Amino acid sequence: MESTAGSAHGTSSCRTAVKTPATLPQLTQQHLPDILYRIGDLADKLNTECYLVGGYIRDILMKRSSQDIDIMVIGDPVAFARNVEKELNGRNFVIFERFRTARLEVTDQHDGPILLEIVGARKESYNPDSRKPITEIGTLEDDLSRRDFTINALALSLNAGTRNRIVDLFSGLDDLRAGKLATPLEPEKTFSDDPLRMMRAARFASQLGFRIDPKTHGAMRAMHERITIVSKERVSHEFLKIMASPKPSIGLAILFETGLLKEILPELTAMAGIEQVDGLGHKDTLLHTFQVVDKLSEKSDKLWLRIAALLHDIAKPVTKRFHKSSGWTFHGHEVVGTKLAGRIFRHMRWPLDRLAFVKKMVRLHHRPIPLSGSEITDSAVRRLMFEAGEDLDDLMMLCRADVTSKNPRKVRQIMNNFNRVEAKIAEVAEKDLLAKWRPPINGREIMEELGLTEGRTVGIIKKKMESAIIEGSVAYDREAALNYVRQLWKEMLDERTPS
Structure with missing residues (x-):
């Protein structure tokens, strides 16, 4: 990612290390499932050009596991897929006529069941107000040029005469070595055709630790409003993948810097910045939130706990008040935050069966802190245990992640207090059997x-x-x-x- 100069939310200097090997391996038969070579032999028998394409090649070269196997043929993909089904005992055959695509499942002797998507080489055009493509039969170059990024615009031949040869028309291998995200065509063209690719750029940066090249990053800033033509479901799908990545703040910061976050979740962008009154300022709540999400993600891969971390201070902008005697306050932001969380869930089309958990985390995320005083009473601990229920461990994990002070002494003191609270919880639970987490009658x-x-x-x-x-x-x-x-x-x- 190319961060804007002086941005408090830029993460390019602390992004995760690029995991691409310095020297990419030469792909041989040992790298791929045997069934793919049998498909290549079948393609030779049918006099058809046949390629492995897309993210599967990228992931093999990066030594990452991958489940998405796309095969592209020059010719009729449905007829070819029917032959694969017949000759290789395929099953669960599905046709997508509009996209000239067939999907089926085959079994590899070493890798077990494999889901294949077989497509025909195609070129695409778009109406300005839609991301749904108008497809036509195309060449290999047409097909690779319509891909989102150069690292995904690679093809590997499965035909015997050129087997394992990588077709790289847009310097994708160089970009893979450099850990760079760039588009095969002009980025304005790529993002105008399908604005969701801007979200995918943030997602790949977050998943892979890659940077976005300046030209591509600039196009995202210039075109961020175009994301509004994409369905909420598709946007949400990419956003949740960013949240599930090893270091979500990389993708979140890209969304913020390019303006995409303002279009997707304006409640989050409202948290950015520091307001000064009488020389007193509060911390940048958005930067703090990104730090909390990352700290939590180091400890837990629970997606909805990470979402709770993202939303735990969501109401601070609307509850912010300045008092000459006490400075900045955010009274009631936990309660107001639960209401905003519900609104965001519905706006983002997130599953409502996860909302109660997120609301609970937002509502209770400050509750353990007052317990860490000089004397922790049994009744206060019982009340917390009752309210948190079976989610108490998740709540305590969130509370620990919420400590982002730059003062090491203060951090040690707060963490020691949390240790005392957890020890008291264990003591009370053992004493009165509250480990069942529910009242004795309902x-x-x-x-x-x-x-x-x-x-x-x-x-x-x-x-x-x-x-x-x-x-x-x-x-x-x-x-x-x-x-x-x-x-x-x-x-x-x-x-x-x-x-």
Whole structure:
């Protein structure tokens, strides 16, 4: 990535090391599944040019595992795929007529089941307001030139006479050695045709640790608004891949610097920058958030925990206040943040069954900090355990990642406090069996015991019962909890009875 000069969010200086070997291996038969050579032999029998294309070649050269195997033929891909199905015992055959593509599964004697996509060489054209291509039969050069980046515009011949020869028309091998992302054609043309490729640039940079060459990066800045013609589902798919990468901040910073992030998630870009009043400024919340996401990603590959880290301070811009006596405050940003998280989930078309977890992490991410005072009470720890439930370990991991101070002494003190909190959690859990993470009776059992129907009264009784257990006035025991709700219900009825 080429960072803009002086950008607080630029990560080009700290990007992960390029993992491409200094000398790319010479591909031989040992690098590829045997079934691909059998397909090459079949292509010779049918007098058809046949190539392995795209990311699979890139990943083999980088010594990375890959599942996507694309085969391109000069000719009719569907007819060729039918022959592969017949001769090599293929199954699950699917045709995509519009794109002249067939998909099927074959079995390799060493690698097991392999999913193949067989395409015909094609050229594409686009309407300005759509990323859906108009396809025509094309040449090998047409097909490689329509690819997103030069490192993906490689073809490897499977025919016997030229077997294992790499066709590299756009210096993709040089870019692979250099760890550089560049487009085969002018980047404005490549991104105008399919704006999602700008997201893919950020994603590949984040996944591979590659930099984006200046010309390509400049085109992304100039064309970022064009991402709005792409469906939310496709944008979200690429965004989540960035979040799942080894160091998400690389891709996130590219999105921010190019303006793409403003189009995708304006709530995030609102976090950028430092506002000064009376000489007092708050830290750059976006930079802090990127650091938190990276720190968490070093410890966990849980995607939705990483999303929680991304959104944990999302409401700071709207809750920010300056007071002459106390400086900057962000009161209530945890609660407001849960509401913004819901809005972002719906906007990004993220699965709503993950929203409750993310909301919980956002709402509770400051809760363990006050517990680390001089005395940690059992009741405070119980309340945290009840509210976090089975996600307590994830919450503590997020809280540790949230410590981004540049003061080593302060960091050590906070981490020691977290250690004390975790030790107290273990002590309380062992003492009163709260490791089950749930109250001894639930709302349904309260209704059955008291003969009530679902409603506000049951919720009040359940809440009071939980609080009594947390405070230690009622034992963590089923019978003790039932006795408490019976007595509470009797008192509530007595209060309603006129004297």
